[in-house]
Amino acid sequence: MKHAILYKTMFAKDRPFFASLYTGTKVVNVMENEKKEVEPTQENHSGYIKMRKFSFVMLMFFLVFATAGITTFALAFGDEKAVNVGVPERTEFKKLYDTYDELKKDYYKDIDQDKLVNGAINGMIESLDDPYSDYMTKEEAEKFHESISSSFQGIGAEIQEKDGNIVVVSPIKGSPAEKAGIKPNDIILAVDGKSIHGMSATDAVMLIRGKKGTDVTLTVQKAGSDEPTEIKITRDDIPLNTVNAEMMDNGIAKVQITSFSENTYKELQDALADMEKQGMKGLVIDLRQNPGGLLDQAIKISNLFVPEGKLILQVEDRNGKREKIAAEGGKKIDVPVSVLIDGGSASASEIFAAAVSQSANIPLVGEKSFGKGTVQTASDFNDGSNIKFTTAKWLTPNGDWIHTKGIKPDVEAKLPDYANLPYLNPDKELKKEMVSSEVKAAEEMLKAIGLDPGKVDGYFDENTENAVKKFQENNKLSADGILKGESTMDLMEKVREKILQNDTQVKKAVEVLQKEKK
Incomplete structure (x- = not known):
């Protein structure tokens, strides 16, 4: 989901897109989310704003596509008169039409006409080299509009495309993404094993979003780390109580x-x-x-x-x-x-x-x-597809x-160092004699919640095992000294609670506020 500031506009629906889009006015959105309006003339935002919507630019844009639509119809069905009925010939599109004709005539297999047109529009938008401009097919647009409503189903994270990568802007508070440790600037490398490098944010959202209760596995490169991590997240309802x-x-x-x-x-x-x-x-x-x-x-x-x-x-x-x-x-x-x-x-x-x-x-x-x-x-176009630019x-x-x-x-003001610890995959077993960066992260988590894992060096020794057993006993878990499944999830949740209890940024904001009061 990219975030975008959206104006009310012709054919538009209200709101950015979560997984998504996020920032707009009423156009009926993060990780991962608004009603039909008329053309973009002046608008008064409930007494707060009067703003022109660059109507000339939008009119020209509409005329370009109206012209393209009529001409394409004529080319497809052979009605030459249609080209000249009420709309002047647009010579700048001749190359596009010639390409369409050549493919339609001589390509070695049957061509999906809608796919060709969608591809042409998508290529036009992509040539802008703007991560916040996008073309969405009917199916993608439906997800877009769903994501900017009062709730949606998914993991709850906003993403954007940046330099060919899908980068997390922010998880939604309380969402499955946040609980799984997804953080700003994390790079999502793959979804359920499928690489999404070079994919648009809209296409990535289509893979990540899904029905409540279903799982999605993200391969994530955490900010500041060179090692990818697999994170399994169970999708859920994402209410937008803001x-x-x-x-x-x-x-x-x-x-x-x-x-x-x-x-x-x-x-x-x-x-x-x-x-x-x-x-x-x-x-x-x-x-x-x-x-x-x-x-x-x-x-x-x-x-x-x-x-x-x-x-x-x-x-x-x-x-x-x-x-x-x-x-x-x-x-x-x-x-x-x-x-x-x-x-x-x-x-x-x-x-x-x-x-x-x-x-x-x-x-x-x-x-x-x-x-x-x-x-x-x-x-929105009449067929339900959508452009955002x-x-x-x-x-x-x-x-x-x-x-x-x-x-x-x-x-x-920064949060404590343990607020930036990487996510631990609960499906992966961490036990005695293992050496890894995940073990080091687990040791730091244990230390953050007041347990003594010994030297924090990434080696799962006897001290680490004893600290894990103590944690498991305190939380009524099977005390086998192995971090996996429920033990791993509970450990990360305790660290999360610790961050909330020791929110150094809130404390600093209150301190600054009290100085203002004086």
């Missing part, structure tokens, strides 16, 4: 936004109202691992924090013309705020982070964000283009 709130100590509320979906603004309003009832005195907005979502949602949410008249973002077309979107009046959050970002924060989450940082002086805490600074439009850049209030660069936090 806002999670909790009250911490001293009246500090933490609100996590996992993506910018159709209902995120309303979910956030409800969460903030609940936190205010509980006496909220400060607020941490957590955008970590947030791959983006709908542009209109990012604008509405930014408006809660950015003073009236201050810029939220700018959108620049290919001619350099900029549309400036400023905050309007309405309810504003008036308690001290800090915002958490990391390498999985992309697209719409970066729009929000840049807006509150540059226009509301709200501090950003954590790690540099992903760096996605383009805007996409998605449109980049139409503009988005810039921060100060006019910065963060594409591929990301946003640096005001205060850097």
